[in-house]
Each structure stands twice: as structure tokens, then as C-alpha cells.
Amino acid sequence: MSAQRSTAGPAIWVRGLRKSFEKSVVLDGIDLDVDAGTVFALLGPNGAGKTTAIHILTTLLAPDAGEVLVGGVDVVRHPDAVRRLIGLTGQVSAVDQQFTGTENLLLMADLHHLGRAEGRARVHGLLERFDLVAAADRPVQTWSGGMRRRLDLAMTLVGDPRIIFLDEPTTGLDPRSRRVMHDIVRELVGEGVTVFLTTQYLDEADRPASRIALLDAGRIVALGTPAELKRLVPGGSVRLEFGSAADLEQAARVVDGNGPVRDEASLALEIRGEGGVHALRTLLDRLDAASVKVEAVTVRAADLDDVFLSLTGRSGSQEAPKP
Amino acid sequence: MTAHALADTVTMLRRSLRRMRRYPSLTLFIAGIPVVLMLLFVYVFGGTLGAGLGSSGGALGGGAANAGLDRDAYLAYVVPGILLIGVAGAGHGTAISVAMDMTAGIIARFRTMAIARGSVLAGHILGSVVQTLLATVIVVIVALAIGFRPTTGPLDWLAATGLIVLAAVAVSTLCVALGLAANSVETASNSPMFLTLLPFLGSGFVPASTMPGPLRWFAENQPFTPLNEALRGLLIGTPIGGTGLLAVAWCVGVAALGLIWALRLYERLPVRVGG
Ligand SMILES: Nc1ncnc2c1ncn2[C@@H]1O[C@H](COP(=O)(O)OP(=O)(O)O)[C@@H](O)[C@H]1O
Numbered sequence: 001m002s003a004q005r006s007t008a009g010p011a012i013w014v015r016g017l018r019k020s021f022e023k024s025v026v027l028d029g030i031d032l033d034v035d036a037g038t039v040f041a042l043l044g045p046n047g048a049g050k051t052t053a054i055h056i057l058t059t060l061l062a063p064d065a066g067e068v069l070v071g072g073v074d075v076v077r078h079p080d081a082v083r084r085l086i087g088l089t090g091q092v093s094a095v096d097q098q099f100t101g102t103e104n105l106l107l108m109a110d111l112h113h114l115g116r117a118e119g120r121a122r123v124h125g126l127l128e129r130f131d132l133v134a135a136a137d138r139p140v141q142t143w144s145g146g147m148r149r150r151l152d153l154a155m156t157l158v159g160d161p162r163i164i165f166l167d168e169p170t171t172g173l174d175p176r177s178r179r180v181m182h183d184i185v186r187e188l189v190g191e192g193v194t195v196f197l198t199t200q201y202l203d204e205a206d207r208p209a210s211r212i213a214l215l216d217a218g219r220i221v222a223l224g225t226p227a228e229l230k231r232l233v234p235g236g237s238v239r240l241e242f243g244s245a246a247d248l249e250q251a252a253r254v255v256d257g258n259g260p261v262r263d264e265a266s267l268a269l270e271i272r273g274e275g276g277v278h279a280l281r282t283l284l285d286r287l288d289a290a291s292v293k294v295e296a297v298t299v300r301a302a303d304l305d306d307v308f309l310s311l312t313g314r315s316g317s318q319e320a321p322k323p
Numbered sequence: 324m325t326a327h328a329l330a331d332t333v334t335m336l337r338r339s340l341r342r343m344r345r346y347p348s349l350t351l352f353i354a355g356i357p358v359v360l361m362l363l364f365v366y367v368f369g370g371t372l373g374a375g376l377g378s379s380g381g382a383l384g385g386g387a388a389n390a391g392l393d394r395d396a397y398l399a400y401v402v403p404g405i406l407l408i409g410v411a412g413a414g415h416g417t418a419i420s421v422a423m424d425m426t427a428g429i430i431a432r433f434r435t436m437a438i439a440r441g442s443v444l445a446g447h448i449l450g451s452v453v454q455t456l457l458a459t460v461i462v463v464i465v466a467l468a469i470g471f472r473p474t475t476g477p478l479d480w481l482a483a484t485g486l487i488v489l490a491a492v493a494v495s496t497l498c499v500a501l502g503l504a505a506n507s508v509e510t511a512s513n514s515p516m517f518l519t520l521l522p523f524l525g526s527g528f529v530p531a532s533t534m535p536g537p538l539r540w541f542a543e544n545q546p547f548t549p550l551n552e553a554l555r556g557l558l559i560g561t562p563i564g565g566t567g568l569l570a571v572a573w574c575v576g577v578a579a580l581g582l583i584w585a586l587r588l589y590e591r592l593p594v595r596v597g598g
């Protein structure tokens with residue numbers, strides 16, 4: 001509310017952040033810089049420590065070591081000053097199921113001391129913005145998961161925070177709620193708000209993020225814009241299916257250099273690291289020139305697995321993603 | 324920040340009261356248990372237990388004519404203990420509400436907001452006090468309907484109400500901490516059970532002097548006993564002696580320790596993920 005729009009200095013600044021639980025080291029020296037008014041995505045598989053990082057940044061958890069400034073304020077020394085600047089939509093829904101959407105939002109308005117008229121106006125605006133007007137006066141326990149998630153974010157926005165933390169905001173969401181989330185993130189950044197989000201999925205981070213950090217085994221193993229990261233990662237794969245064993249044989253000879261994987265049973269050839277449009281066109285042109293008839297082409301875009309495979313040498317999604 | 328302490332506490336109390344209005348079954352349950360216990364003890368055991376109190380001079384087998392008198396005497400004797408069962412029951416409900424808040428993640432949200440320290444807990448505690456008073460009113464109405472007649476004056480009744488409020492503050496503060504410390508709603512619904520048992524292991528239902536050795540020692544020295552004795556004195560004029568001060572001291576002590584424990588848990592507890 002009274003937080004001035006400070007564009008000087010990074011919105012989030014982290015150096016040497018460490019956190020362990022009992023014997024397991026979860027964050028093992030993390031450095032982060034997030035510029036004000038940008039989207040930053042922390043990407044990592046289940047159990048990587050994303051939620052732990054968010055909890056430290058939002059004053060819920062004390063770090064073991066390191067310096068953490070949010071909005072230029074030290075989270076350990078001045079948690080209340082940080083709390084005035086931030087809003088968190090956690091991984092676990094933080095809505096009051098027993099009350100209606102309107103009541104949940106009005107509770108937030110009261111806790112931000114907005115005053116009756118202003119509070120009501122803000123609540124109404126948020127209900128409209130999040131497409132929740134129709135259900136607003138029903139108890140939240142009767143709502144769908146996607147609607148609850150949207151309410152969760154709406155509650156975070158009541159206080160007009162300058163820095164917003166979203167922990168897996170779209171995991172398990174229906175396409176409509178997912179779209180609303182993406183639109184809102186874009187709008188918020190347009191208003192100069194800083195958004196820090198976590199996700200398990202590369203395409204998810206890709207969409208709204210200006211910068212992505214990849215978290216693995218307690219460390220940031222890659223950091224950059226989506227384009228920069230994709231250049232690091234030979235993304236995706238192409239699967240070609242053929243009508244005859246002869247075609248398959250010839251195609252394998254044509255693309256030999258790429259170390260294709262042959263699937264004799266279904267007359268298919270899988271080529272990793274050829275997911276890009278340009279690479280795909282070149283590949284098809286070469287097959288065409290060699291008069292190989294391709295029956296079907298399946299392109300799989302680069303995903304978290306590819307990123308992990310190439311950066312850490314092992315699969316990233318050994319654990320099943322949460323629903 | 325402290326400038327908003329009062330406003331934030333009022334907001335949190337309103338939340339508790341709204342939940343009570345929206346889901347009155349919990350309050351009715353909290354009042355229902357002491358009412359049922361009162362009816363059970365008075366009508367099933369009351370004739371005999373009342374005779375055992377020695378008020379009508381009759382011992383076991385004192386005859387049907389005395390049973391009514393004995394029963395009335397027992398009703399007068401047991402009402403304070405029944406009221407304290409209500410206090411414990413409301414605390415129990417509070418522990419469950421707090422644990423539900425924890426698992427719902429809403430406490431995590433509150434903790435990331437610049438809300439006055441303690442107002443979230445104060446809202447639960449004050450809501451519990453209101454709930455205790457509602458349960459007390461219901462119990463007293465039923466007690467009056469079945470023949471309970473306080474022999475003291477309005478000032479004593481006021482003091483008795485004050486003592487119940489104090490006991491409710493102590494018990495619910497402790498229960499807020501128990502609710503925060505519980506790692507599930509189930510734990511929160513079990514851990515405060517001992518509070519409901521304590522009035523039985525004191526002077527609430529039979530005089531502590533009738534109990535065997537170690538149990539008697541416990542009964543005479545546990546916090547519900549001075550509360551019980553002081554309440555009884557304020558309602559039917561039995562001697563209070565030092566029990567009043569002792570009761571107040573116990574309440575203040577338990578409330579203070581409960582508050583320190585609850586605040587520590589609130590500030591430091593790791594946020595639950597899932598569950
Ligand atoms: N309060 C806690 N106590 C003990 N271990 C924890 C606690 N919170 C998280 N962990 C562990 O820390 C690791 C990282 O968890 P988390 O930050 O939730 O990962 P993510 O959000 O990336 O899925 C996991 O192995 C998890 O079991």
C-alpha cells in the first residue's frame with residue numbers, strides 16, 4: 001500500500017543461501033538476483049527445494065546461512081517490513097474453505113486496514129478480474145480446485161503487494177484457470193509488480209518468465225532467459241515412422257550422424273536434440289532428397305527431462321509430479 | 324504495527340464468531356456434553372452420590388424419601404464441575420479449529436502478512452471464551468430447569484462468571500498451543516482430551532477426600548480443584564478460603580505459559596506442505 005515503487009536495485013537479492021532439515025541439505029548456497037518488474041521462474045523437480053526457498057523469501061522459514069534481501073529489506077532482521085511489500089500464493093491452498101469467496105477477500109481487506117468502502121470496491125474488482133463473481137457468495141468448499149486457486153491469488157493481491165511469490169501456481173489446474181493465471185501474471189508485470197514463481201515444468205516457466213533458474217541438488221545449475229536456457233539444452237526429439245523396413249533402413253543411413261535410436265518393431269526412428277523448427281526442416285529435406293517416404297512425424301519439445309539430462313546427466317523426473 | 328493490534332484482533336475475533344454462527348453444531352456439541360453428563364450424574368448416580376456427600380444424613384439405602392433430597396444436594400455439588408467440563412470442551416474445539424487453520428494453509432498466509440503479532444492467536448482465544456460463555460449459559464439454564472438454586476447473590480455470580488472467563492482464557496490459550504503443535508487435525512482432537520478428564524480427577528464430582536492415596540494427592544493439588552472449590556463457593560456458599568486466589572494464580576500461570584508456547588510455535592513452526 002504505502003510501499004513506494006522502488007525500481008532502484010533488485011527486488012530480490014540472495015547470496016549464499018543455505019538451508020538444511022535434520023541431515024538433508026536442501027539449499028546449498030544459492031545466489032539470486034531478480035530485477036523489479038520482471039518475472040522470475042525457479043524451476044526444479046519435486047523435492048528440489050523450491051518451496052523451501054519461497055518460504056525463506058517470504059519470512060516463513062529462517063535460513064541457516066546467507067543473506068536474503070526482498071525489496072531491499074533483510075528478511076531475517078526486518079520480517080515485518082518485508083511482509084508489507086510481499087504477497088504469497090503458496091503451494092497449499094490458503095483460503096478459508098468454510099467461508100464464501102467474498103468473505104475471504106473481505107478478511108484480507110480488513111487485515112490490510114483498507115476501510116469499508118475501499119475494501120468492498122477492491123474485493124468486487126478482484127472477483128471480476130478473476131472471473132469469480134458468479135460463485136462469490138457460495139462457501140469455498142463447494143468450489144472447484146481451479147476456482148480456489150484463483151481466489152488464492154486474488155487474496156494475495158488485495159494488499160496490492162509489489163513483490164509476489166507464486167509456488168507452483170498452475171500445477172493441477174484446468175486450462176481456463178491456467179490461462180487466467182498467465183494473463184494475471186502478465187498484467188501484474190505490466191503494472192511494475194515483480195513476480196517470483198516456481199514450477200516443475202519448463203514450458204510453464206517459459207511462458208511468462210523473463211528469467212529462469214534451474215534448481216538441482218540444492219544449487220542453481222543454470223540461469224538465464226528462456227532463449228538462453230534453450231540454447232544450453234539440445235531440446236526435444238523427433239520420431240519418424242516409416243511404411244517399410246527399407247525406408248527405415250535408408251533413413252537411418254541418412255541421419256546417421258545424429259545417433260538415431262531405431263525401433264524395428266514399429267518401423268520408427270527417434271532422433272534426440274532435433275526438436276527445433278529449423279533442424280526439423282533440414283532433416284525432412286534430407287530425407288526427401290534421398291526419396292525416403294515418411295509416414296508420420298512426432299515432435300517432442302524440450303522439457304524438464306532434457307534440461308536435467310543435459311545439465312546434470314540424470315533424469316529430473318524420477319519422482320512423479322504432484323497432481 | 325502494534326497500532327493495528329486491536330483492529331487485527333477484532334478482525335480475527337469476528338472471523339471466529341462468524342465461523343461459530345455459520346457452524347453452530349460445534350457450539351451445541353460443546354454445550355451438549357456437559358448437559359448430558361449433568362443429567363447422567365444427577366439422575367443416574369445423583370441419589371447415591373448425594374447421599375454419600377452426607378448432606379441429608381442418609382447413607383446407602385437411605386430410602387426413597389431421601390433420594391430426592393440427595394439428588395438435589397448432588398446437583399448443587401456437581402454444577403461447578405459440569406461448568407468446567409464445558410470450559411475444557413470449548414478448549415478442545417479451539418485446538419481442532421487451530422489445527423484446521425494450520426492444515427488449510429491460512430495460518431501460513433497470515434504469517435506472511437504484516438499482521439499484529441499475536442492477533443491471530445488472540446482471535447482464536449477470544450472466540451473460544453465467547454463459545455465457553457454460550458455453553459455456560461446453556462448448562463446453567465438446564466441446571467436451573469432441573470432444580471439447581473444458587474444460594475449466593477448477584478455479586479458472587481458475577482465473580483463466578485469472571486472466574487469462568489479466566490479459566491476459559493487459560494484453557495483456550497493452552498489449547499491454541501496444542502492445536503499449533505499438533506501435526507494433524509486428529510492429533511489436535513486427541514491431545515486436549517486430558518483437560519476433559521481433569522475435572523473428574525478433582526473435587527468436581529466427588530470430594531477428593533474420598534479417593535485413595537496418590538490419586539487423592541493429585542486431586543487435591545491439580546488446578547481444576549481450586550477452580551471447582553472457588554466456583555462452588557461463589558454459587559452455593561461453601562467456604563472458599565484460599566482456593567479463590569489459588570484458582571486465579573493457576574489460570575494466570577497456565578495462560579502465560581500457554582501464550583509463550585503458542586507465540587513461539589506461531590512464529591517458528593515450519594509450514595506444512597500437503598496433508
Ligand atoms: N519442514 C521440513 N522438515 C524436514 N524436511 C523438509 C521440510 N520441508 C521440506 N523438507 C524436505 O526438503 C526437500 C525440499 O522440499 P521442498 O522445498 O518442498 O521441494 P519442492 O517445493 O521443490 O518440491 C524435500 O526433500 C522435503 O522432504
Ligand SMILES: [Mg+2]
Nearest residue numbers: 050051091167
Ligand atoms: Mg514445492
